[in-house]
Structures are given as C-alpha cells and as structure tokens.
Amino acid sequence: MADPAGGPGAMAQPSVLLTKELAPQTVPASDLPMKVYEVALNTGTDSSSGLATAGFRIAKYLPTEWHLNNSELYQKAFTSCDQAERDRAAAKDLAEYAAAAAQRAQQDSTAAVGQRLEDIHFWKSQLQNEIEELDAETCLLAAQKLRLERALDATEVPYTIATDNLQCRERRQAPDLVCDEVEKELLKEAELIRSIQELLKRTLIQARNQMRINREHKEVCEIDWSDKVETYNIDDKCGRYSNQSTNIQFHPTSVKFEESASTPETWAKFSHDNIYRAEREKLASINLRDLIDNILHDTSEDMRKQCAAVNEAFAKHCEELHDTKHKLEHHLKNTLKEIGYQEANIAALKQAIKDKEAPMKVAQTRLYDRSFRPNVDLCRDDAQFRLVSEVEELTESIKSLKKKLLESEQSLRNLEDTRMNLEKEIAVKTNSIFIDKQKCMAHRTRYPVVFKLAGY
Structure with missing residues (x-):
C-alpha cells in the first residue's frame, strides 16, 4: 500500500480541500475530528485489475464523496458565519450593557x-469651629489665670503690712501692750489674707490643669480636622477623576477592605465624641472662668472691707490714745500746780515753826528767870500760870505745825510720784500714738486698691 502523503495518486485528506483559514470568531474554533474513509476496491465490470494501473486506483474518493464533502464544508461555513454573526451581536450587546453599567457605576x-x-x-x-472656640476659650482662661497670678502677687503687700503692723505694735510699752481691738482686727486680717492666698493658689492650679486639658482636646480635634482635610482633598481628587483623566492607572491590589478600616457609624461617632468632649471641657472652662471672676471679686471686697475695719479700729484707738493723753496732761498740769502750792505750803509751815521759836524762847526765859524769885515771892501767881500755859500752847502749836509739815512733805512726795507716773504714762501714750499713727497707719496707706486686688 502506498504512502498517503506521497505521489500524485495519494488520496487527499479533507483538510487539504480548504483554501484559506476560517474567519476569527468569538468562540475559538476547534479542529473537527478527522473522518476516516475506507477505500473501496474496484471490483466491478468497469474496474481494471491490471497491475500496471494499480498505483493510480488505490485510496481515491468517489465523485459523490467529493460533492458530499464540499456540501458539508459549505454547511459548516454557513453555520460558522451565522454563529459568528450571532456572537458579534451578543458581544455588541454585552459591550453596550457593560459600558452602560460601567457608566452607571461610575456615576453612582x-x-x-x-x-x-x-x-x-x-x-x-x-471641628474647625470647635477648635476656634476652644482656642478662644483657652485664651480667655489664660487671661483669667493671669488675673489670678496678679491677684496672688497683690496679696503679698497687704500681708506684709498686716504682719509689719503686728510686729510694730509689739514695741508698745506696758500698760499699752494689750490685745486690743486693733490687734484682733490685724490678726483677723492676716488670717484672711493667708486663707485667700491658699484659695487663689488652688484655683490657679485648677486653671492650669483646665488649660492643659483644653489644649489636649484642641490637639485631638486638630488631628481629626487635619485627617478630615487630607481625606477631603483625596476624595475631592477622586471625585474629579474621569475616563479622560491622564493620571489614572490599574491598581488591582486596591480592590479590598482594610481590616482596620472604620465604618461610617464609627467614623461619625469618632468626630462626634471628639466634639462632645471638647464642648464639655469648654463648658467646664467657662464655668471655671465665672468661678475665678467671682472669687477675685469676693476676695478683693473681703480684703478691702477688713482693711477698712482695721483702719477704723486704728483711728478709734488713736482717738482714745489722744483723749487719754490729753487727760493725763491735764492731770499733770494740775499736779505740777499742786506741787508748787505744796512746796509753798511746806515753806510756810517751816517758817511758821521757825516763827514760834522766839515766843517760845521769851516764855521759857521768863519762866526760867522767875524761878529765881526768892522765898515766898516764888509764888504760883497768875503770871506764872499764864507763862506755863503760853509755853504749853506754843509747844502744842509747834507740834501741830511739825506734824502738818510732815504730812505736807509726804503729800509732796506723793505728788512727785504722781507726776513721774503721769509723765511716764504720757510718754507711753506718745510712743503708742507714734507706733499706731506714724508707723502703722502711715504704712497702711500703701494698701492696694480693689482694682489691683482683683487682678487687673
């Protein structure tokens, strides 16, 4: 049997009848299974069984088979073209649908x-409004904190004045070194200022903490706001993309959801919570500012009222001191006058006693001379009795005068002691007036005004 591929007498395969390749289709064409033909031997009357033509009669198709093969090819070509037309129509519809769907999806x-x-x-x-409002509130709170610091510094002067007044009044002399109304008011003033200083320090710490919290929440809102700005710019850029954009490209790995991505609810809640906390701290800051304002107003008023009470006590005490001093000076004047009178009286008594010496000498000399009368002439006559009576009278008078002199001298000594005591008490009162009026009250003129005590 000859090789089918060789020689002009070889039987042709069905594929060699096609003159060109099929047109490309939507569905890729697959090779048809090869049909196996069995060659019929020419054994009829028309056949030649000669050996000379044996090579030309082997493996050839019959004309009917040739026509049948062509008909099948025609049918297959027609079917393929029809299928291709339907595939093209379906592909066109699919492309239009895909284009419309893509456009709708892009629009959505x-x-x-x-x-x-x-x-x-x-x-x-x-967030921007909250940041601005919180920043403005923090600035207002900072101004109130500055007022607190100024008010706290301003309390140092009143406290120094009060303690200096107490120390100065310790230099008073007895009996003026007493715990009088002025000292009570000064102690009350010093205690009031100390309590106010402690209150201002606590409030100042509270204001600093509130400012720190305000800045922390402002920073949180700023970070959130910054993220929103960046996100807005990104989404705005994404919203401007179109099919004609030149900066678009494929990113296959971007079609996924990040595990750490938030949901719209948690995203909105995050900003809402930030704003809520910022609003809460802003309200706390506003309340603290009102509290600071009330504290500064009340403390400044309390300090000025206590200062007025101390000044009034000083003025009243100085008036009492001046009145007492005037009375003491009046008594001293009378005492000095009485001392002069008593000294004159003592001199008069001494002179009176001295004046009695001559009459006493005369009377005693008479009695002495009459005691030398002789014999019966030494008579206790009336003259004798009168002389004796005169001497007794003179003796009694001298005795009374000396007694009165002693009393007058003692009275003079008492007057001198009284004078010394009065002069000493006047000096004490003068010292007390100097301390209270020249030292303390003069120092208190530097007491800060209410405006400064309020932190302005």
Missing part, C-alpha cells in the same frame, strides 16, 4: 464620593 461612585465630601466637609467645619 462619583455621587457617593460627592456625598462623602459633604459629610467630611460638615464634620471638618464642626
């Missing part, structure tokens, strides 16, 4: 991005 995505931009802009605006 653009609208969703636009809605998202509105949401981002809303929260960004809310």
